[in-house]
Amino acid sequence: xxxxxxxxxxxxxxxxxxxxxxxxxxxxxxxxxxxxxxxxxxxxxxxxxxxxxxxxxxxxxxxxxxxxxxxxxxxxxxxxxxxxxxxxxxxxxxxxxxxxxxxxxxxxxxxxxxxxxxxxxxxxxxxxxxxxxxxxxxxxxxxxxxxxxxxxxxxxxxxxxxxxxxxxxxxxxxxxxxxxxxxxxxxxxxxxxxxxxxxxxxxxxxxxxxxxxxxxxxxxxxxxxxxxxxxxx
Amino acid sequence: xxxxxxxxxxxxxxxxxxxxxxxxxxxxxxxxxxxxxxxxxxxxxxxxxxxxxxxxxxxxxxxxxxxxxxxxxxxxxxxxxxxxxxxxxxxxxxxxxxxxxxxxxxxxxxxxxxxxxxxxxxxxxxxxxxxxxxxxxxxxxxxxxxxxxxxxxxxxxxxxxxxxxxxxxxxxxxxxxxxxxxxxxxxxxxxxxxxxxxxxxxxxxxxxxxxxxxxx
Numbered sequence: 001x002x003x004x005x006x007x008x009x010x011x012x013x014x015x016x017x018x019x020x021x022x023x024x025x026x027x028x029x030x031x032x033x034x035x036x037x038x039x040x041x042x043x044x045x046x047x048x049x050x051x052x053x054x055x056x057x058x059x060x061x062x063x064x065x066x067x068x069x070x071x072x073x074x075x076x077x078x079x080x081x082x083x084x085x086x087x088x089x090x091x092x093x094x095x096x097x098x099x100x101x102x103x104x105x106x107x108x109x110x111x112x113x114x115x116x117x118x119x120x121x122x123x124x125x126x127x128x129x130x131x132x133x134x135x136x137x138x139x140x141x142x143x144x145x146x147x148x149x150x151x152x153x154x155x156x157x158x159x160x161x162x163x164x165x166x167x168x169x170x171x172x173x174x175x176x177x178x179x180x181x182x183x184x185x186x187x188x189x190x191x192x193x194x195x196x197x198x199x200x201x202x203x204x205x206x207x208x209x210x211x212x213x214x215x216x217x218x219x220x221x222x223x224x225x226x227x228x229x230x231x232x233x
Numbered sequence: 234x235x236x237x238x239x240x241x242x243x244x245x246x247x248x249x250x251x252x253x254x255x256x257x258x259x260x261x262x263x264x265x266x267x268x269x270x271x272x273x274x275x276x277x278x279x280x281x282x283x284x285x286x287x288x289x290x291x292x293x294x295x296x297x298x299x300x301x302x303x304x305x306x307x308x309x310x311x312x313x314x315x316x317x318x319x320x321x322x323x324x325x326x327x328x329x330x331x332x333x334x335x336x337x338x339x340x341x342x343x344x345x346x347x348x349x350x351x352x353x354x355x356x357x358x359x360x361x362x363x364x365x366x367x368x369x370x371x372x373x374x375x376x377x378x379x380x381x382x383x384x385x386x387x388x389x390x391x392x393x394x395x396x397x398x399x400x401x402x403x404x405x406x407x408x409x410x411x412x413x414x415x416x417x418x419x420x421x422x423x424x425x426x427x428x429x430x431x432x433x434x435x436x437x438x439x440x441x442x443x444x445x446x447x448x449x
Contacts (some may be wrong), residue, residue, distance in 0.1 A: 027286045027305075028286075028309035029302055029305075029309075030286070030302060030304070031303070036406040049428075065310075068276050077365055077366050077367070078364045078365065079364050080361075080362040080364035081362075087361060091362055098362075098363070100363045100365055101322070102327075102365050102366075102367070102368070102370050103327065103366050103367040103370055103375075104285075104327030104328075104330060104331055104367060104370030105369075106323075107323035107324040107326070107327050108324055108327065108328070108331075109265055111324035120379070122331065123331065123373050124331060124370045124373060124374075125352075125369050126373075126403075126404065127403070127404040128400065128402065128403070128404075129400050129401075130365065130369065143404070170287075172301065172303045172320055173286050173287050173303060173304055173320065174303035174312070175288050175320055175321070176322065176323050177321070177322070177323050178322065179322040179324075180323060180324045182355050202294075207322070215418040218304055226296045
């Protein structure tokens with residue numbers, strides 16, 4: 001089914017229910033779907049589990065969701081930053097649960113979810129406190145830790161361009177978690193800077209095929225009206 | 234053994250690491266002191282830099298008009314791309330690392346043990362918020378992991394230790410330790426001192442609490 005296209009961020013995130021697991025793309029500011037996260041903030045969803053590389057920065061987006069105590073649990077690799085004061089306060093108050101995951105394990109657990117993998121053995125983290133309590137195995141003399149996939153109810157990602165089939169291309173290091181999160185979530189919402197007609201993206205260069213994309217938020221005026229895009233699809 | 238009478242400055246140490254990187258290598262430079270190594274790589278070395286947020290062929294820090302918020306390094310600093318650069322997603326980036334495709338990873342450290350265990354992600358201080366980032370993946374991923382650090386703490390304690398007292402980042406993963414006072418090679422036979430700078434063999438043996446092989 002072709003994705004739903006909208007230019008209204010509030011409409012794009014309207015279906016996110018209380019208690020959802022929300023995968024949020026981005027590494028630093030690159031690839032952060034700021035408009036979608038702001039819309040989630042304006043909407044009322046709470047009791048969320050959020051998966052992101054970090055735990056919010058400064059007084060924006062995810063940091064404000066945490067400030068409002070709408071995030072019950074966060075799964076990330078690097079929560080502690082100079083400007084992560086809202087997370088720090090929530091954590092020290094015991095009002096947010098934290099699961100710290102090595103960054104590559106985070107990416108691979110998301111990839112595994114999208115790829116239908118039940119679990120995998122990784123050498124990353126073996127022998128460290130982040131592997132405590134986890135199943136381990138020695139394979140060809142090397143120690144590995146069993147890690148499970150991370151499935152999302154919703155993914156919020158940022159891409160550069162989408163076509164009328166929901167195929168996505170990204171820009172530079174803003175790609176980061178977008179492709180694996182798109183595949184790992186039941187419902188993927190991509191905000192894009194540009195919407196083009198089917199056929200205008202070189203199929204050889206598509207990074208995230210539209211099969212993984214359910215809703216596209218077009219932030220810049222589309223080259224052709226959104227309604228026409230839907231007709232073409 | 235190579236010796237100098239004074240400790241190496243940070244630029245000298247970075248230059249030494251850079252000179253040891255084989256031509257044509259794929260290299261990841263960790264945040265902090267290892268970043269300085271990039272300044273000393275020569276075009277003739279044709280080294281390709283990897284940044285774990287999804288790029289091979291990373292260029293120097295961006296200046297002025299070059300700054301693009303969608304082109305940053307792992308330290309979230311705006312950088313540039315070199316001709317022949319490639320972008321990829323996070324799972325590919327860490328597969329590249331975990332899969333042993335990178336030749337060298339240079340990291341900072343709190344401690345390294347005689348067996349090559351690395352501690353660089355957490356001081357284990359009570360109440361500290363844990364944050365690991367890519368440290369554990371970087372520690373064990375490349376064909377060789379090298380550490381750049383000061384040999385001694387501010388209190389004068391050796392950071393090259395028999396057993397880690399800080400939480401481990403990875404076990405048995407460090408092959409070389411570059412410090413201002415000496416370069417240490419870690420192998421199956423133990424720790425060999427490749428060079429010493431501003432410190433003699435007796436003082437090294439006295440202050441570094443691990444068996445050292447020091448050739449004349």
